[in-house]
Amino acid sequence: MSTETDKSTEQFPTISIEKELQKSYLDYAMSVIVGRALPDVRDGLKPVHRRALFAMRELGVHFNRPYVKSARIVGDVIGKYHPHGDTAAYDTIVRMAQPFSLRYPLVDGQGNFGSLDGDSPAAMRYTEARMTRIDREIVNDLEKETVDWIPNYDNSLMEPSVMPSKIPNLLINGSSGIAVGMATNIPPHNLTEVIDALIALIDNNNMTVHEIMSVITGPDFPTGGQICGRAGIREAYETGRGVVIMRALTHIEKIKEGKREAIIITEIPYQVNKASLVEKIAELVKDKKINSISEVRDESDRHGLRVVIELKKDEMSDIALNQLFTMTQMQKSFGINLLAIVNNKPELLNLKQILEHFISHRKVIVYRRTAYELRKAEEKAHILEGLNIAINNLDEVVALIKASKNPLEAKEGLISRFDLSEIQAQTILDMRLQRLTGLERDKIASDYAEIIAEIIKLKEILGNEVLIMNIIRDEFNEIKETYGDDRKTEIIDAIDEILPEDLIVPEDMAVTVTHSGYIKRNPVSLYRSQHRGGKGVTGVKNIEEDFVSNLYVASTLDTFLFFTNHGKVFWRKVYQLPLAGRTARGKAIVNLLNLADDEKIAAILPISSFEDETNQKTILMVTKSGRIKKTSLQEFARPLRKGKRALTINEGDEIIAAHVLNGEDTILLVTQKGMCIHFQESDIRTMGRTAAGVRGIRLGKGDMVVSAIVVESDNSILIATENGYGKRSPIEEYRLQNRGGKGVRGIKQSVRNGDVIAAKQVDDEVEVILIADSGKMIRMDLSTIRVIGRSTQGVRLINLDESERVVSLDSVAKDNSEDDEDLDIDGDDIATDVSSENDPVESPDETDVSESDD
Template structure:
């Protein structure tokens, strides 16, 4: 055998090609990678689909599976796609169908599924033999006009059928539903967006081609995920829209509820995109067991298909919900980030695209589709008009035509005779005349033919004008896009939250005065100041907040939504919050626990609130002070600048000795006069200069002597020396009050006993509040029952220091006054009063007779008469 072998070097040398194996491997791998990139992994920029999705929709369209037709088994579709267009395995086709039918995977589902298509908890779909599908309306819109030569077709894998290279979509599918895929050497990860916003962006681009990606972000603001959530920060999103590469941080949505037992629950109602809810619950459980997150008693996934996502996290009694939520964001998928990588095929080549390029490619594709559709419709209209013209000629020579046909031996001879008859007919028209039914020769049918011909000539003229006028074509595109928006657009699901360093959030907050209330048990809310209607002195009031039996409103102040609040607690700590960050609530709502909004220990509570317009104003914070006083009469002054740098955990404001508590805080300009009042009815007045400024950690000095065991300081005011309009208002526990001129209180040194400010008796009860007021202001009184009344300061007549005052509010039973505050005069609030209904203010009442409390004119031993209501 060996002797018969011919050496390769001699006879077969011309069949051997010397190649470099490195080059061969490189070429082969590039060929393979390009086939994966183009044929499987990356979407086309025009219709936003990968080949498998395009083939599924085309096959369903071929089978007539429109949205209003009966469902067909998924296996039928899989077989159709597999056998005709996509020979890559049945699971890949079915998986693609399933995803196109899942509401939590697609922003707008293209397939309408019936049966078990899995769940957001990670459950897999039923087998294809059990599920059924048909197209959604929006899926049909992607195939509209495909029969009008709007796109190119190519041969399928065995050259036996034609399939489209792209769908003539009216939907900007790539931006709306996004795409994800891993190719060879590259990948794509495109976020879904809101259809309405994308359409607005496309129309804006058509109107002005000079718009930049930055300009288009005003229309297409951010991704919009099918599962909702909150987009946390816009820097990464902007990068993605401007460059095609960026990062989205997405958080789940939740709220805090309070159970009847008083314990709080965190209710998660939306999870980030592509997060498995069961896996999230398992992860939370592991973190609790591992003591990474503390304060959680139980977690349960109560989600269902009907009501959507609901994950309930029960907290332990001493847990602070806000702290737990931040830990969940840090350690679980409740906060997830997605990398934006906008890679798509442009003319068969992969390219990274920004927002403008994506919109440009879609708009130009739509223009191409409109041009091709118009040419097709024009061609078809001209063909039909040509036939109708032949009919009209034949009807004009009807007798001759009939005679000519009857005299012809065969149809071919008859056709030839018609062409040669000199009437201007061609072979196509002659053939159509021979095939004409006799009923078309009636008078009515002749009119219909003439009418149809006239309509076609108008259509042909319009189509020719459309082909010659680019502006008209773009108007057609805009009209069709607006139809798409009207039919399919839905409101945005994902909220956008701008971080503090990205923008001035105050630009988006309407500036208005709001009433901030904090209850005794620490529930806070803000309410528009106009919700509190003014009443006359002595009225019974109205409910100002729903509270538990042992709770009552303790602090009230009015502030602008653009201001900052500085909170001082009884243990001497200082915390910060923007006014607009305080949860909004109705006048009679309970509010939110303040521990959920700031890191406040359970055994501490807010005692004073300072309203500051702008903590960033250096001149202001360096020229103003915070004056603090305690129940035991200690007073301290610290520069406002020391409190101008908010910290999440708060800072120490004053060192409190054992047995004492911080009571009040006031902001001054350094030249005020300070007045402190004690429960037994004494008050002291001394210059602010008597208290030297100290640091935040200092103890302070004595402001007023508190000598009785049951006595304590109840309040402090700071009045400017030249403010002659100010008077001192004092209110007792049982609803008595009066105004006194400041000059009636002599100036002394700090640390003295002070002088009498109200005649305290069993009838008045001890002193509970002191305010510096003017007649232009209103007084708001809050009782421990939750009752509030607003009355004009001008209605409270001035009286001497030693009097007991007049009755300001009629209290029921054992009710007592809990807090007083002054309100600036608000325009257009009519003075109305309650008609004995303590649950609501009487709106628009013109009756000014006080029927609520029938207060007696018992200013006894005062030497003065109580003013009557007008």
Template sequence: MADTQKIIPINIEDEMKTAYIDYSMSVIVSRALPDVRDGLKPVHRRILYGMQDLGLVYSRGHKKSARVVGEVLGKYHPHGDSSVYEAMVRMAQDWSLRYPLIDGQGNFGHIDGDSAAAMRYTEAKLARIADEMLSDIKKETVDFAFNFDDSLKEPTVLPARIPNLLINGASGIAVGMATNMLPHNLTEVVNGVIATIKNPDIDTEGLMEHIKAPDFPTGGIIYGLEGVKEAFETGRGRVVVRGKAEIITDGKGRETIIITEIPFQVNKSSLVIKMSELRRDEKVEGISEIRDESDREGIRIVVEVKRDAMAQVVLSKLYKYSQLQSSYGVNNVALVKGRPQILSLKSLIEEFIEFRIEVIVRRTRYDLRKAQERAHIVEGLIIAVDNIDEVIKIIRGSNTVDEAKTALMERFGLSELQTKAILEMRLQKLTGLEIEKLRAEYDELMKKIQYFQEILASVELQKEIVVEELHEIRDKFGDERRTQITFADGEISIEDLIPNEEMMVSISHLGYIKRTKSDQYKVQGRGGKGSKGSKTRDADFIEHIFVANAHNYLLLFTEQGRCYWLRVFEIPEANRNASGRVIQNILQMPKEDNVKAYIIVQDLTDKDFLENNFIVFCTRNGLIKKTSLMAYSRPRVNGINAITINEGDQLIEAKLTDGNKEIIIANKLGRAIRFNEQKVRSMGRNAAGVKGITLANDEDQVVGMVCVDSDDSETSILVLSENGNGKRTGIEEYRITNRGGKGVKTMNINEKTGLLITIKAVVDTDHLVITNRSGLTIRLALDVVRVMGRATQGVRLISLNKGDKIADVTVIQPDEDEESDLITDVDFTESEE
């Protein structure tokens, strides 16, 4: 070790702490965070200043980007050339900056994520708006500091006549902190700044009358203003943005989604790939094709929707599962006097106003000094021309310039600067016209000096100048909003897109499900042949048909005792003649299982309703079980066990009750039992249940169950046989017994009637929708079916073709304006028990 060197022992922990803090502050101050005054990080500031040094202003031509990068690297920014070029490219991209600061020529990248061409190929110059960032920089308006090698000076901030941080935003990750500031519309921001100058006590709500919300270069739609308002008030918040999409329908009724705008900073190519993956993985169903038809005119992504799907549901799922809907966490962190701070909207505006006033004051001081210096010289020139003969005589009588200078200063009381200007004055200044110009210039200079002094003495006048300059900026660069605003919450549910209409839902024997508007089923007369209700495949027929509103929850119970959840609007909509869609493509249900029962629930979040209502199950072999509705209130994709089904048995019915109903169970041999629901205790989901009815033999089985109020005098019991015979009977004719008995006769079963197919609870105003196995459907007003005794075979309700049988019956409540085209009564016979 040399004699001049020595070792100083230090604590490594202290050294690491000090070094890391120094590094952190360097990143925070000199790299990652923008300055609140001009909204720029050092690299962006150096690029703009370096381009001005090269003369690359808007009014001149472009130059190679490599030359700009070399200028910035060599003079101000001693880092990698890629860091400079990438920052420069971003400032030229109109999908990255709301108001680009660089005018690029050549390939500066693409919204699909394609990178820019190499810097040797592209050219650039300052954009017109960037001239406003550098305006008055040579008038000592900002401080300069030495560059990295102390050979040159660079500005520590740009004068920035525009509120760049607000209109273009910023993002960056420092050490221990980050910033994410969103862009806004220049016209709105200028109006907000002017409003703040005129009313310093303005609050956030007042500012939001001018600055509505962020305004992104790629457009889109902001959903909800709660997050925006929070960000404006505190500097932190969450803004939800959706791409702009339109649903169009062609002449054949087929729907197509056209996406013309996407959220800010979303890669369009990646978005299309993600949407295609969602379609392939069947996470978003109902899409037949996705195409990217974007061109120079703008973005156009086409999503073709299948005929049996709803475009609104498909679009809502695309919003949910892809970046077509994105949320932005606002974190307004910027450097204020060299220190990072979280700033509200008003604080950002106030800092800009303070900075602009400071720039105006410094510019005015500079202009005042220059005006005073010029006035001083012009004053000396005027003295000289007024005494030109004596001045010439003194000059001609002097041997040297210094001698002449001294003589003039002594004779006329001039300063050295004035004397020097006189000695350098050209002879043309001695003409009468030039003398008048000098006097006029002096008078003009004195007016300017007085004006500059007034500015420096008046804060109000300074503010007026700020407002005047902002008006100029708005008139020159202001434009309309690109991002629309909707005042709904950010998380828009599918319900908001779909009207809560009454729908007819049908499920076929082979598991095809669809929904149809109930008004497509016309009321017919009793005994009619019916209309085509559903196009079914061979050996298939409609097994369930019922009415529900589009927003209802549908609890589907299978013959193997599983429970699945489905919103009615999630069922594909189809016309009356369509077959529908396989239910296994909608639910994760095994192919060998079939839906046997359903319950319609309006809401699964009402705790009081869930705790005070039950589901009563009935199996083919006559078992019955009651479980609290709360046990089925948490939807799962794969479903849950609803009831344990014994071997050789299957679930046939499930009903929603309040715990005090009368239960009536009927078998296919025409017998029915009635007992109180309280005879069945509440059990868990995995219980199998207890005996509800005793069957006559091994071939006998339960066909249905109804739950009615004990004091309901308007309700009657409808039974229907497989050959189309049906009737209504008063509830009082079914005596109450204990559960587990054989029951009483509910219909006189014979070869003409066929076996009993169903049992329903109805009132006079109800309508029936009867579906047979061939797919024909008839809608029948029940007031034409009169009430009769239990031991009768009923009346023919629907005429069947040879070999056809009834598949299912549902009860609906008609609209008031519906009328039935009734025919005359058909004779029927009654038989005694």
């Protein structure tokens, strides 16, 4: 029995159903993605389109040849290259022939190939087709070994893996397809604009997507119409995904002796069925959902599209038009998804990447074509060299041939006598007698000189990329002159667009963030002004040992940049943050931002405006290890919902502060152990978003940076410690040094004070808010805290219980209104220096190490 079981196991091995299903499904998915549904970024064709055009080329049905039956083309496509149904192949040919589907049709059809009204094409036995003129730019140079060839489905024939296309077909004709788990939807574009962008990118490879958009203004649909707004276009071109709003092109005409108006539709949005649109309008009129229309009729003919919508007497055309845009497909969205096959893998691309891939494709094609032509030229030169030898030794060659018993002996004799190759000897034997005339001999000599010159030129091209790019540029200019045309789709500004900011009242908000990652906003006026040393009011109720860790003050219209410990940045408007009660924690930040599992907010920066006419504004980022970096403010002007890389973070490091710099600022870094360094902004060069930065301060063992201040003149520096003590010192006490040094002592670290938790620049015109880990808040007037020297220990700022610690410090505008009932004064804490013999003041450390580490 055991032996039979072992034999059965050998014949039928045990497999995991889960693994087998997973492998089989992935194989199927990749087969659909690569082999059927998505276009190649190089020629913009799916396999079925490529095979149809190749079959037509092999049949010889070029644009200047007679039409052939569509059934003949379909038979060759499915019989030789595409092992699928005839309907799939014929539908592909039909779509490539429809001028309302493709911006630049690739098939010249004769017969009924469907209409804008959704009429089905005639059967393939009734229609005829041939290639269009632009097709030759797709299939040219196939015979010159420019692309790789692969076997067809039954290994009986070879087909090209990609076309050596000279035209950027992916962009000018677009593509759409649904694969397994992904889809593509690429709109058509204007050939002239795309070619101009390719040439511009060749001349300047550092062009940004925004600069390219000044050349490629947006999609150009074959049905014309309008695109409303540019925001969706910009988003799609920068990220690969976006939505554009298409509208029908209309105008108003007077009818019935000028007493009534009619809306005339002359162009409709892309992929909209005209008959269905007219039927929908008629239904709305019948159901009395639109009461201003008296009649709808389609007057379209071979001269163009014309739908007339007559209005009732005294009805306003603007209102009727807005109703039509809202209720019908006269206004329609087009979801752009720039997904294509790159190196046999699906990849989401932005506009510049698509252009770069096509330029790279053309470089490969031109290089392989030139190498092929060089090889052919060298072969021809080799033959001409043999003919020259024969002509120069004509009598001897004739005598040798006459003396030979057979052609083989003659060939061997020529090879041995004149050191010829077999092909040279065979060419001499095959030479006709007429080539021995004087004119023919001169022609052989001139041909040889020409071919040598061509070989030199081809070798120069292969060895110089600049010459290859010049050839590509010349080919692009030729394509533009031959096939370029004007735009059909007009791009207009977004109509009646009301931004959410237009409905928001500007108001200062106190935004609090708790230790466990909850955020909320409250009006600043909610917190009453109290004297220094007061008990404060509760700003956030202590829940499950959570406590407030950060406080920020900003306008409702400001933008918050959220910097994470991974070095990414996210965007949110202040009014988009949750508004919660004074004692509530708010909402978890992870529910507001698209954060990774182990990602948390490390620093938050309010930005009032990203406009910078001087182009000098930058964002300074500081990490706890003392690394600093500044990046142009414009790098953060265009938000992405998924966030962007702000800087590269080393392991174990994190961002602790971010500030906006104006070009001439100075920066003060304060560490946990009370060390401070003051240096010029000009000591830091501007870097890209992904740079790691440079050293700002050299830290002692166990120390880290807790605050970074952009210094303003005539302000003092307030340093607060975890035990509720702090002090104000004049900025002059912190002399300027070179970045990268150890700095000077800013406040004494003692048992009474504890570690420094934050520092802030202040003056008598502001008030400060201190927050304890219990949620207790205090708001105090800075005029009650006098300015003292840098070497002192400071004064008490807030009364804390034994278990409480200060965790955050921020400043707000002074509230001049006072309510005596709310004042809380503790006389024991009136401002005094608390230096004593029992708590000696350590003299400041004036060490200045200017060493930098870039």
